[in-house]
Amino acid sequence: MGDLLVVNIGELVTPRGSGPLRGPAMSELLRIRDAYVEIREGKIAAVGPTGKAPRDFSGEVLDAGGRVVTPGLVDPHTHLVFAGSRVEEYLRRARGERYTGGGILVTAEATRKASEEELVELSLSRLRKMLRCGVTTVEAKSGYGLAPEAELKILRTIKRLGEIVPQRLVPTFLGAHAFPPDYGREEYIELIVGEMIPHVAREGLARFCDVFCDKGFYTVDEARRILEEGRRHGLVPKLHADELACVGAAELAGEVGAVSADHLLHVSDPGIMAMAEAGTVAVLLPGTAFVIDEPYPPARKLVEAGVPVALSTDFNPGSSPVLSLPFVMRLGVLKLKLSPEECLCAATLNAAAAVGLAGEVGSLEPGKSGDLVIWDLKDWRELFYWFGDDLAFRVAIGGEVVWASP
Ligand code: NIG
Ligand code: FE
Numbered sequence: 098m099g100d101l102l103v104v105n106i107g108e109l110v111t112p113r114g115s116g117p118l119r120g121p122a123m124s125e126l127l128r129i130r131d132a133y134v135e136i137r138e139g140k141i142a143a144v145g146p147t148g149k150a151p152r153d154f155s156g157e158v159l160d161a162g163g164r165v166v167t168p169g170l171v172d173p174h175t176h177l178v179f180a181g182s183r184v185e186e187y188l189r190r191a192r193g194e195r196y197t198g199g200g201i202l203v204t205a206e207a208t209r210k211a212s213e214e215e216l217v218e219l220s221l222s223r224l225r226k227m228l229r230c231g232v233t234t235v236e237a238k239s240g241y242g243l244a245p246e247a248e249l250k251i252l253r254t255i256k257r258l259g260e261i262v263p264q265r266l267v268p269t270f271l272g273a274h275a276f277p278p279d280y281g282r283e284e285y286i287e288l289i290v291g292e293m294i295p296h297v298a299r300e301g302l303a304r305f306c307d308v309f310c311d312k313g314f315y316t317v318d319e320a321r322r323i324l325e326e327g328r329r330h331g332l333v334p335k336l337h338a339d340e341l342a343c344v345g346a347a348e349l350a351g352e353v354g355a356v357s358a359d360h361l362l363h364v365s366d367p368g369i370m371a372m373a374e375a376g377t378v379a380v381l382l383p384g385t386a387f388v389i390d391e392p393y394p395p396a397r398k399l400v401e402a403g404v405p406v407a408l409s410t411d412f413n414p415g416s417s418p419v420l421s422l423p424f425v426m427r428l429g430v431l432k433l434k435l436s437p438e439e440c441l442c443a444a445t446l447n448a449a450a451a452v453g454l455a456g457e458v459g460s461l462e463p464g465k466s467g468d469l470v471i472w473d474l475k476d477w478r479e480l481f482y483w484f485g486d487d488l489a490f491r492v493a494i495g496g497e498v499v500w501a502s503p
Pocket of ligand 2: 176337413
């Protein structure tokens with residue numbers, strides 16, 4: 098945990114708060130020209146105009162050279178740990194085949210065969226690439242094991258990764274990602290609620306419980322049962338909701354008080370209302386709509402209905418082989434019609450809220466973790482403009498510089 102003083106910041110841009118922001122509040126960013134950030138023992142001590150910076154700082158001093166600084170980005174929905182690739186399926190889809198989610202079982206087969214060591218190696222390289230894109234907190238789901246031991250192997254991999262990488266990892270149990278061919282439907286659900294959830298909770302391997310509630314996957318009733326059982330064991334509910342069809346998953350998210358409902362390409366109006374009432378964060382994944390070539394989720398409608406909106410990559414080998422959260426933020430502006438202000442909030446503070454960490458990360462404010470990105474830009478809005486320019490100039494986590502562009 099470092100002491101770090103960042104000076105000569107051309108413009109500092111950050112949302113403010115310790116919970117998710119909704120509606121017009123998503124656009125109310127703090128912007129300071131010619132700014133500094135002071136980090137003491139890993140936590141932000143002060144943020145302000147250069148004139149007020151401390152003169153007798155004893156730790157490392159970093160000159161931002163007039164560049165832009167934002168909070169570290171938070172990616173609140175990834176399927177980080179898997180083996181194999183689905184490039185064949187991807188190319189078939191590029192030629193017109195429709196995405197159905199069936200390929201999940203192909204990845205599960207490859208992932209079951211991989212050892213924990215192999216999965217750690219594969220995921221480490223992915224996390225390194227994410228770090229260079231300015232991503233300092235990453236949610237990671239299981240879900241390509243689809244059997245007790247294989248699901249535990251993935252969650253233990255995430256735990257080990259968390260001990261190795263500089264980023265903060267947030268583990269989610271997604272045993273209910275598909276129905277594996279080696280169990281009957283009822284049998285597998287019994288295994289999830291009777292064996293897997295209690296074991297995951299006992300070993301402290303996950304913070305959230307997620308279910309793929311959609312056409313051809315888990316029904317609303319099945320998802321409700323799994324999420325309630327998860328909650329009884331201390332796992333907070335999350336949902337893959339209404340991605341392939343409108344099945345009422347967003348309504349369920351509101352009903353069970355899920356921390357987030359993700360995807361929402363086909364969300365209904367009552368579903369939006371239920372989420373707004375419950376304060377459920379909508380995690381939008383436009384990289385997925387881009388890759389599977391489906392209509393984008395109704396982001397403006399969600400913001401205007403008062404649902405807090407977050408953005409994420411959904412990084413996975415099927416529907417979103419997308420590691421770059423900055424790329425997704427550009428889709429947020431270009432395809433979801435969110436403003437740069439809304440997108441920055443969605444990929445920082447609201448993303449943090451979607452993983453229960455809005456009190457610790459997601460904004461540059463005293464008391465929060467010293468996680469920040471220096472972008473090689475003079476105008477912060479260009480973060481949403483230069484496609485392909487994903488590399489951060491510097492990334493700090495807990496006041497330690499953990500990535501520097503060559
Ligand atoms: O979030 N929708 C369900 N799960 C993933 C895709 C998984 C896959 O195709 O391997 C998603 O898009
Ligand atoms: Fe997903």
